[in-house]
Amino acid sequence: MLRPHFDDVRVAAVELVDRTEMTNSHARLRAHYDEPAGAPETFFCKLLPPDGVRREQIAQTGMGPREARFYDTLAPHLSMRIPTPYHAAHDADDFAFVLVLEDLVETGCTISDGTVGLTPDAAARALEDLADLHTRCMPGGPLDQATRWVAGPLDSDYGALMLQTGLDHHRNRLTDVYAEHAALYIEKRRALHALWHEGPHTVIHGDTHIGNLFDDGERTGFLDWGIINRSTPLRDVSYLLVMALSIEDRRSHERALLKHYLEAQRALGGFDLDFDEAFRSHRIQAAYAVPASCQIVTFPEKTTPARETFARAFLARAEAVLEDLDVREALRDAGL
Numbered sequence: 001m002l003r004p005h006f007d008d009v010r011v012a013a014v015e016l017v018d019r020t021e022m023t024n025s026h027a028r029l030r031a032h033y034d035e036p037a038g039a040p041e042t043f044f045c046k047l048l049p050p051d052g053v054r055r056e057q058i059a060q061t062g063m064g065p066r067e068a069r070f071y072d073t074l075a076p077h078l079s080m081r082i083p084t085p086y087h088a089a090h091d092a093d094d095f096a097f098v099l100v101l102e103d104l105v106e107t108g109c110t111i112s113d114g115t116v117g118l119t120p121d122a123a124a125r126a127l128e129d130l131a132d133l134h135t136r137c138m139p140g141g142p143l144d145q146a147t148r149w150v151a152g153p154l155d156s157d158y159g160a161l162m163l164q165t166g167l168d169h170h171r172n173r174l175t176d177v178y179a180e181h182a183a184l185y186i187e188k189r190r191a192l193h194a195l196w197h198e199g200p201h202t203v204i205h206g207d208t209h210i211g212n213l214f215d216d217g218e219r220t221g222f223l224d225w226g227i228i229n230r231s232t233p234l235r236d237v238s239y240l241l242v243m244a245l246s247i248e249d250r251r252s253h254e255r256a257l258l259k260h261y262l263e264a265q266r267a268l269g270g271f272d273l274d275f276d277e278a279f280r281s282h283r284i285q286a287a288y289a290v291p292a293s294c295q296i297v298t299f300p301e302k303t304t305p306a307r308e309t310f311a312r313a314f315l316a317r318a319e320a321v322l323e324d325l326d327v328r329e330a331l332r333d334a335g336l
Contacts, residue, residue: 150203
């Protein structure tokens with residue numbers, strides 16, 4: 001695995017430092033060398049969960065192969081900050097995959113615990129990086145041909161099933177507005193996804209919430225590319241505004257940051273999007289925060305304190321934006 005990156009490397013042994021079960025299985029590995037040849041000491045590894053039912057559920061989403069293919073084919077051409085990939089592979093038959101990436105902890109990067117959002121300045125820079133991705137991968141862009149493999153958004157009933165569990169067993173822990181949107185998603189999932197998919201299409205990250213971003217001291221990096229897809233760039237933009245900033249900063253800066261993104265994309269020769277139309281789309285896209293938090297509203301009993309802290313902050317962002325932007329009215333205006 002390391003030989004293509006470090007010609008003379010000789011690995012003596014590999015140690016499992018720690019392992020956690022998230023959506024997928026995560027592990028930190030330490031390499032012991034006969035000859036390091038400049039290779040790092042530790043690595044981050046990601047692969048499917050080990051148990052049967054959950055492994056099958058996650059495998060069928062296809063997220064792992066999408067992410068592996070991103071690191072293998074697209075990542076080398078991007079200027080945005082992403083974890084350095086050392087190995088990415090997937091099995092097209094059973095959707096198994098393995099990623100071996102830069103250990104962000106070891107290289108001094110930080111990931112928010114969920115309670116701390118991007119600063120407005122950091123968000124502006126992140127939006128510039130997204131504008132670059134969206135513009136370069138748009139039809140006719142320099143990466144258009146290289147990204148033809150990227151498919152449309154994932155389509156699964158997983159979110160609806162999780163939301164129904166939340167409504168059935170934990171309704172008292174959800175706001176009325178959130179519960180209303182959850183019920184709407186369960187009833188009209190396909191119509192909502194069609195609405196979220198409207199507009200000009202390009203390659204998008206697809207999951208730009210605070211847990212999928214990291215700070216390397218100079219800029220914001222993007223990780224967890226399992227939902228990379230081809231859709232409207234405003235999905236990335238709206239989701240970052242809603243789920244990566246603090247609630248207070250989003251309320252104060254979302255209009256200015258949306259304008260900043262539109263100007264950055266326009267300067268790069270991208271889509272010429274009207275602000276009023278983009279803000280209308282932002283209000284509609286904000287409803288995606290509900291299925292995006294579907295696992296959280298099942299309120300699993302066996303969870304770590306860190307996961308619980310993140311989940312509370314994540315759900316609070318979703319509940320706040322639904323009311324702040326009167327998202328239900330925006331959906332009614334769009335015919336839902």
